[in-house]
Amino acid sequence: MASALRPSHLPEMDLQCPTNLGDVFRHISNGAQLLAGGTDILLQASVRGEPNKLVWTGGIESMKEFDADSDFIKVGASVPLSTMIKSNAFRDGAPAVADGAQSVGSLQLRNQATMVGNVCTASPAADTVPGLLIHNCVVATIDKENNKREIALKDFLTGPGKTNLGEGELVTCLSFSRLGKNQMSAYQRFTQREALDLAFASVAARLEFEEDGQTLMTVNLALGAVGPTAIDASAAADILKGHPISEGRLDICADAASQLCSPISDHRASAGYRRQLIRALVGDVVRQAATRYGNKK
Amino acid sequence: MLDMTPPKISTIADRSTGRARYTSDLVPAGTTLVGIARSPHAHANVLSIDTSKAMALPGVLDVLTPEDFSGVALGHHIADEPILTDRVRYVGEGVAAVAAVDEAAMIAGIAALDIEYEVLPHAIRVDDALALDRPIHDNFPDNVARRFAAEPGDWDAEVKRVTHWAEGTFETAAVPHAYLEPRACLVRVDGNELELVSGTHAPSMLADQYNKIAAVWGATVEVTTPDMGGSFGAKWEHPTHLVCLSFAHRLQRDVAMVLPRRDDMIAGRTRIAMRIFMRIGATADGELVAKQTKVWADNGAYSLHGPSVLLAASVRVDNLYKFSAVKAEGQLIYTNNIPSECFRGFGIPQSAFAQEQLVDELARKLDLDPVEMRRRNAVGEGDTSVHGWEVTSCGLEDCLDMVRDRIQSHRNDSGLVSDGRFKIGYGLAAVIHCVSNSGHDEATDISNIIISVDPDGTICVASGEVELGAGTAEVLQRTVERELDIKRGQFRFVLGHTSTGPFGRGSFASRTSFFMAHAAIAGCKIFSENCSKLVDDLGLETNASIAEIAKLAAQKGHAESLKATAQFIPENVVAADDHGYGNIASAYTFAVHGACVKVDTLTGKTMIQQYWAAHDTGTVVNYQGAVGQVIGGVIQGIGMALSETTAVAENGQLLNPGYLDDRVPTFPGMPNVDVHFAATFDKNGPMGAKTIGEPPVIPVVGCIANAIYDAVEERQYTLPMTPEQVWNSLNTKVQ
Structure with a gap:
């Protein structure tokens, strides 16, 4: 010492x-x-x-790219979160990612912080990551030999503070899918304080409805701050598929999701409590996404 | 000679627009910087310190070690805190100090120190400290720094009348003071003259204390308080001041130290964490008869104000109700935590957390309205409380009515109702508080004023008190304007400046405005009389204004004869005896708070929907300032209630040295605070005023705990009442 x-x-x-x-x-x-x-x-x-x-990297012109209008939203490594949040096309196209971006720190921090930075820091509690996961995010990298890679975000993140970036390799941009027809997404986190806080647990959900607008066709779930990296918990949502949203099925889904995670206990929250938060959040987020979908129609 | 011009005291507008100049703004570029080498161990003997590598580094000017402060210790009650220590008692304690030409050299100098430790067993919990086989201070073998006991009334006889008891064991947290401006100091030097420029709430007391120490070096110390970003009890004696004073004197260079937030918290002070066992007994018709309290207070590594906070926490809340008998005991226990210190409320929020919940519980048991329960039992004007407080005015009834009425309207009109998941609850809590505490230190519980005329004819009003952001300057200005019938701009004022101002005790025990305004009124009277005497000599009409007289007197060389000095010493107050008995203050204030909460039973999160704060402060002199004090106190209390704590690892290391994890409240999520002042006038107060100061923070924790109980029917025994903690209380029975 x-x-x-x-x-x-x-x-x-x-x-x-x-x-x-x-x-x-x-x-x-x-x-x-x-x-x-x-x-x-x-x-x-x-x-x-x-x-x-x-x-x-803020001086590199190509890293300032932000295209929110295409089928795949593309954001360069130097784009501040607040620039993204101001874009209607981004907020409509990837609501769960926008919810996450809006949750980060304070306005001053969002004016400075970038989404690529949020991803590369690889905090298990990163607010944009669960939303990016359910929006099929792909990480684009380049190295000094000009080799380019495209890696699915779920493979890019390998542990707390760890990514599979090679030495001398850097992330140029993220791309993630826009919502398709009959789809909606949302992200919520649990914090003790309303602002300037870290998530104790967070959940992002993407719903796809049948043409009737009631029956769920697919549901993607991602959980944050309850494992070494954000967790794809879509398997827990199988129970919801083929049915309209009901409290009973949501409870089963929430329980299943809470069993899929592997939280730690620390000075912020115990593992058991984080599981409970996942239980509460899964229902809240799915309901919020469904309400949004209803409002949009 | 040092230039001892007093600093300008900023207005609220200056503070909110960034024009205010804090200590760190006054440090010129190139000033020698001081850094502290802090121990990574919680409890250790320092076996050796090799400074040679550090001293050899370019840019390192000097290194201080414990030997340089041998025999010197700080401590208001128990002189137990070394300046630099050869026996480490908490992680972050200063072992050595480096002065260097810049920050990089200072950091390199600290890294180059070779310090050898012998690590000792440590204790971060009071139970562990009581069982520790190695005392933390050798002269306190059982790790108990102070014991307190009081037993007024005939306990055995009175308890026979008790039909219902409520009891519980409550735990409170070591909340950091969370002032906005981290600790900073600048020392200016010329030969043996030293000027300490630093935000502190007690500049005169600091100067007294530091002059005793600096006298050994042949030096004198004056203290200048520039604009400061809060203290809440934390910013006074601190080893870093003496380190900086010593370096400046040795090097004959101005030196400065501005702590980063993280280091300020690691080396900071905290509210005293307490375990409080309390039981209160009542008769079947709702008379509160007997109360027993046992306090285990976590002193941390050093005592500071711990002994008097222990006394206050053990008995002061008792004074609110007409208990016939009280049994109180407390112990102040050394641990290897950050030293605790007085903090707005002085131990009383902790015991009010227990008392107000138990009174609520008794009201429920006896099927009495909680407002009625308090009305029936509270002391009132003319009463002498169980510990000897003589109440000269009391607006508690008015406060109770206001909170009761507002809660009733809110129940009817807000539309908030409990559902399966979210539960709505209402709670209230009351408080009594003293205006100053002469028992604490009778000899210095005084305030002085000097009113003089500058060579240009400007009237100068100098008080020994200090503006720590609470509105002291505004109160002083309004008092002088009123008493001398002059306008702003026709006078200047000096606060917190020991070289040109008189002695004042400083901001302790909600005393500042009361004492300062009394002294100012007396001083203005003398000054007016002096002015009247000069009117003829100056050839002025008898109705000449004070400002005119001062101007002409200065021109004609008579300024000196106008000078007025006055002092306020409270009458009919005594130092409390060893058992906390005595009329310690000239006046007592009251308050009642109410809260409406919504509790999420799925997550345990408490969301405060609305807050009411009714205060009896006597005449309100500075309305805007008083409202600000109430809202600030409530929000500080909400932090203590719901989210703030120090998280300490088993090895004694602070896990949350910053406002991310010490969750001071942020604006989003804070309720509207509806502030009300009772219409009272205290005959002992200046202009009938009492105080605002500490009371706004005191009832908050108990008030919110009662509201949570009302919502979910689970008592909350531990602070902070985090979502996890409340959720656990709802689910322990199930598991």
């Missing part, structure tokens, strides 16, 4: 702001860490004293 705790001041930092990818990779190979919005990394640096070499 060190002789003394490190004072929690930010270390002196070397910050590079290149305008082309080549320079980004050059700085990475010199030991710089990627900086998107900085809302996680600066906190980390003030506690640990590192990283103190950063390369900002």
Whole structure:
């Protein structure tokens, strides 16, 4: 153990702001860490004293791309959450992702934070991840040899703070599917405080109705903050398929979802309580998505 | 010579537009920076400190170690807190300090220190501390810093009349003070003159204490309080001040230290966490007869105000009701937690959490309305309470009526009703509080004022009290405007500046406005008389204004003869005896709070729908400020009630050093707070005023607990009443 705790001041930092990818990779190979919005990394640096070499991707034109109108919504690594939230096309096309983006921190943080950053930090409680999972998010990467990969988000996230990004590889953008016909989605989280808080548990749901607008055809569920990464819990929703939404079936689904997760106990919440929150949230989110669907029709 | 110009005291507009200048704004670029090497261990002997590598680093100017402060300790009651320690008693305690030319050199200097520890067994819970085979302070072998006991009334005789008891064991949390401005200090130096610039609620007391220590170095200390972002009881004596004073004196350089939030919390102070066993006995017709209290208070590593907070928590809430007999005992127990300190409410929110729930429970048992229960038993004007408080005015009835009526209308009109999942509940709680506490330190419970005339004819009003953001300056200005019939701009005022202002005790025990305004009124009277005497000499008409007289007096060289000094010392108050008995204050305030909550039985989350706060403060001098104090206190209380705590790992490390996980309330989710003031006038108060200060925070926890019970019929025994905790209380029976 060190002789003394490190004072929690930010270390002196070397910050590079290149305008082309080549320079980004050059700085990475010199030991710089990627900086998107900085809302996680600066906190980390003030506690640990590192990283103190950063390369900002906000100067790269191609990473500022944000296309919310296509069938696959595409967002570059430098787009702040608040820019996305202002887009009607995004909010209508991926309501669960928009709900998550809107939940992050405060307005000031959302003006700075990016969705790619939220994904790459790989916090189990990341607010945008459950929504992205049920919207079939694909992560696009590039490395210094110009090799490009497209990885499903569920494979990209491998554990708390862990992704399968290779060394010298960076995420350029995320794409995720727009809602199709007769579909709706929603995301809710449980926090102790209404603002500036972390989810103790969160759930995103995407519903697809039959033509009658009542009977559920497919249901996708994703759970956040109750496992090493967000969990695809769609299997728990089988009971809902082929029926209109009923409290009885929702209860069974909620119980099943709470059994699919593997929460930890920490100073924020116990594992048992997090399971209970999943039970409560599954019903709330499915009902919210159904209400939204009804309002849209 | 140091330039001892007093700092400008900002207005509310300055504070809300960013023009206010806090300590960190006053630190010039290039100032020598100080950092503290903090222990990673909860309990350890420091065997050796090798400073050679640190001293050899470029930019490191000086290193201080425990030896440099040998024999020096802080502590208002028990001098037990070293400046730098060779016996670590909590994670984050300062072991050594580094002064350096910049932040990077300071951090590198701390990292280069080689400190060898002998780790000792530690205790973070009071039960563990009582069982610890190694005392935390060698001269307190059982780890009990202070014991308290009181037993007024004939217990054995009175309990025979009791037909119904309510009892419980309650646990409260070590809530951080959560002031907006983290601890910061700047020390200016010239030879043996030192000026400590730092936000503190007690600058005169600090200067007194630090001068005793600095005298050994041959130095003198003045304290300047610039704009400050809150204290709530936390910001006064602190080892970091002395570290900075010492460096400045040794190096003959101005030095500064501005703590990051995280470090401020690790090395901070907290509210005293308590376990309180309480039982209250009543007769069948609802008379509260007897009350027993046992307090186990977690002192943390050092005592600070712990002993007097223990006393307050053990008996002060008793004064609200006409108990015939009381049995109270308490112990203040050293642990290896962050040192606790007084915090707005001074231990009383903790015991009010217990008392107000038990009174509620008795009312239910006896099928009495909780308002009626309190009305029947509360003290009133002319009464002397069970611990000797003499009530000279009481607006409790008015407060009870207001809260009862508002709750009734809300029940009828809000449309809120319980359903299968969400339960609606209403609760209320009452409080009595003292205006100052002379028992705490009779000799210094005074306030001074000096009114003088500047060379340009401006009237200068200097008080020894301090503006900590609560509206002190506004009260002073209004008092002077009224008493001297002058306008803003025709006078300036000085607060919290020991070099040019007089002595004042500072913001303790909700005393500031009461004491300061009394002194100001007396001073203004003398100043007016001095002005009248000069009218003829100056060749002015007898109806000349005070401002005119001062202007002309300055021009003609008579300014000195106008100078007025006055002092307020409360009459008919005494220091409480060892058992907490005595009329400790000139006046007592009352309040009743009410809350409507909605509890989600699926998650245990409590959502406050509406809040009512009725206060008897005597004459309201500064309405906007008073409303602000009430709303601020209620929201602070909501944090204590529902979400705030310190989470400590088994190794003693603080797990939530920041406002993400110490959940101070945010605006979303906060209820509307309906504020009401009772129409009372206290003969002992300046202009009939009493105080606002602490009372707004005190009843909140009990009030919300009662509302939660009303909603879900489960008593809440532990703070904070987090969603998980409430959910557990609803589900323990099932499991």
